[in-house]
Amino acid sequence: MSFACRHKLDYNNRLIFFYYSGMPLSIVILAAGQGKRMKSARPKVLHTLAGRPLLAHVIDSARALEPAQLLVVVGHGADAVRAAMTDNGLEFVAQREQLGTGHALQQCVAALEPGNDVLVLFGDVPLIRADTLAPMLGTLADAAVCLLTFAPDDPTGYGRVLRAGEQVSAIVEHKDASVEQRAVGECFSGIMLIRGDRLASLLGQLGNDNAQGEYYLTDVVGHAVAAGDAVAAVVVADPAEVAGVNDQAQLAAVEARYRARRAAALMAQGVKLCDPARIDIRGELAAGRDVEIDVNCVFEGKVALGDNVRIGANCVIRNASIAAGSEIKPMTSIDEAVIGRDVTVGPFARIRPGTELGDRVRIGNFVETKQSRLGEDSKVNHLSYIGDTEMGSGVNIGAGTITCNYDGVNKSKTVIEDGVFVGSDTQLVAPVRVARDATIGAGSTITKNVPAGKLSVSRAKQVTIDNWSKPARKR
Ligand code: UD1
Numbered sequence: 352m353s354f355a356c357r358h359k360l361d362y363n364n365r366l367i368f369f370y371y372s373g374m375p376l377s378i379v380i381l382a383a384g385q386g387k388r389m390k391s392a393r394p395k396v397l398h399t400l401a402g403r404p405l406l407a408h409v410i411d412s413a414r415a416l417e418p419a420q421l422l423v424v425v426g427h428g429a430d431a432v433r434a435a436m437t438d439n440g441l442e443f444v445a446q447r448e449q450l451g452t453g454h455a456l457q458q459c460v461a462a463l464e465p466g467n468d469v470l471v472l473f474g475d476v477p478l479i480r481a482d483t484l485a486p487m488l489g490t491l492a493d494a495a496v497c498l499l500t501f502a503p504d505d506p507t508g509y510g511r512v513l514r515a516g517e518q519v520s521a522i523v524e525h526k527d528a529s530v531e532q533r534a535v536g537e538c539f540s541g542i543m544l545i546r547g548d549r550l551a552s553l554l555g556q557l558g559n560d561n562a563q564g565e566y567y568l569t570d571v572v573g574h575a576v577a578a579g580d581a582v583a584a585v586v587v588a589d590p591a592e593v594a595g596v597n598d599q600a601q602l603a604a605v606e607a608r609y610r611a612r613r614a615a616a617l618m619a620q621g622v623k624l625c626d627p628a629r630i631d632i633r634g635e636l637a638a639g640r641d642v643e644i645d646v647n648c649v650f651e652g653k654v655a656l657g658d659n660v661r662i663g664a665n666c667v668i669r670n671a672s673i674a675a676g677s678e679i680k681p682m683t684s685i686d687e688a689v690i691g692r693d694v695t696v697g698p699f700a701r702i703r704p705g706t707e708l709g710d711r712v713r714i715g716n717f718v719e720t721k722q723s724r725l726g727e728d729s730k731v732n733h734l735s736y737i738g739d740t741e742m743g744s745g746v747n748i749g750a751g752t753i754t755c756n757y758d759g760v761n762k763s764k765t766v767i768e769d770g771v772f773v774g775s776d777t778q779l780v781a782p783v784r785v786a787r788d789a790t791i792g793a794g795s796t797i798t799k800n801v802p803a804g805k806l807s808v809s810r811a812k813q814v815t816i817d818n819w820s821k822p823a824r825k826r
């Protein structure tokens with residue numbers, strides 16, 4: 352047999368390398384089960400972890416191993432699963448009746464490249480990492496089958512790994528196990544590697560004479576041992592990594608585990624988290640030095656935080672970059688925005704898509720911005736809506752100012768040039784331009800362009816009616 356050596360860098364930039372049988376690798380992800388215990392109309396593998404389907408997480412880990420083929424077995428809710436997984440290079444195999452994990456793999460035989468080694472992953476075991484799987488590939492130098500095993504706190508429900516001395520001899524499902532077998536602590540994770548030259552023969556021997564009347568993938572082990580094949584086992588150090596999701600409680604436990612993993616990685620980079628149990632990273636978060644994040648923040652999509660950025664409690668930040676020295680105060684929502692250096696936003700601000708804030712901009716409470724660019728040193732401190740606006744630098748927007756950008760049909764633009772001062776409670780009816788250094792008196796409704804450097808006001812003059820009395824109550 353020829354051995355090959357492959358190596359690559361993992362997420363933490365450590366070099367991982369492994370030997371394998373010399374045949375290309377095919378990966379099969381089993382995802383046809385209904386997941387009855389989720390008590391949901393949605394197929395189990397489409398339930399989300401960190402905002403993405405469980406199956407997407409498994410696919411990510413599978414791809415990191417650079418397999419020659421990546422197959423997903425679909426059955427229950429097959430159309431929904433196919434529609435949700437649109438990335439390139441996935442092959443779907445239908446399992447019309449769910450007759451067991453072994454039956455699921457049997458459905459793949461025609462689609463698999465003959466001779467390829469086959470790694471089986473479960474769509475409901477989403478925390479598995481590529482660098483835990485990689486050492487399994489090395490075992491095929493000596494073994495025909497390799498299992499990923501673990502020792503959960505509570506083994507109830509899992510298949511038990513039986514050994515004769517050191518050697519793995521069989522897996523027995525919980526429902527088929529004797530009292531003595533149930534006392535075994537080593538369990539099957541569901542992840543199994545089968546050497547390509549043994550696949551067809553081993554799958555061909557599966558029967559369904561067992562407690563559940565199913566074709567168990569796990570029976571491959573007994574058949575391999577009976578044929579004189581060696582079966583290897585790799586034990587996962589952290590049992591949480593192979594925890595399965597069968598009900599909502601397990602899904603929440605997996606979410607907590609994922610959260611902790613992401614938080615630990617951030618802290619390892621030097622980010623200060625006020626409470627690592629209260630941060631959710633549902634995408635990519637890049638952070639500079641001395642970043643501080645208070646409790647209950649959610650990061651989605653791609654977020655980049657510069658040096659010394661501080662994020663207050665209860666912020667939701669999605670697809671945004673926030674440059675060095677900026678502070679996002681509590682209860683702020685930021686979505687698809689670019690924020691400059693030394694900016695302050697919030698508390699209670701809503702920064703919507705297409706917002707660009709220049710350096711040292713100040714956005715205060717109850718301010719909403721959308722599709723707007725605010726130049727350096729401009730301030731919108733209280734209760735405003737700024738939409739479809741081009742704002743220069745050094746502008747001051749008074750409390751309660753609104754850009755009226757929508758006439759019910761079309762959106763129009765507001766331009767506010769450098770150095771403008773807008774008095775409180777002003778409405779800027781777009782399209783409109785306020786020229787450089789203009790001042791607008793409070794309470795104005797501006798419908799015409801405002802000239803530079805002058806004071807413009809549009810409001811009725813204040814009068815006092817002397818000859819007036821309060822209305823009297825009618826009888
Ligand atoms: C399985 C293992 C058990 C192991 C446990 C780990 C078998 C027989 N048992 O049990 O030893 O300890 O996982 O979590 O393999 N699926 C299909 N088609 C089917 C049946 C299942 O695609 O016909 C898929 C499911 O969608 C799921 C995975 O296979 O992603 C596992 O199925 P599940 O029924 O949850 O197996 P367990 O009873 O948990």
Ligand code: CA
Binds near residue numbers: 475596597
């Ligand atoms: Ca399961």
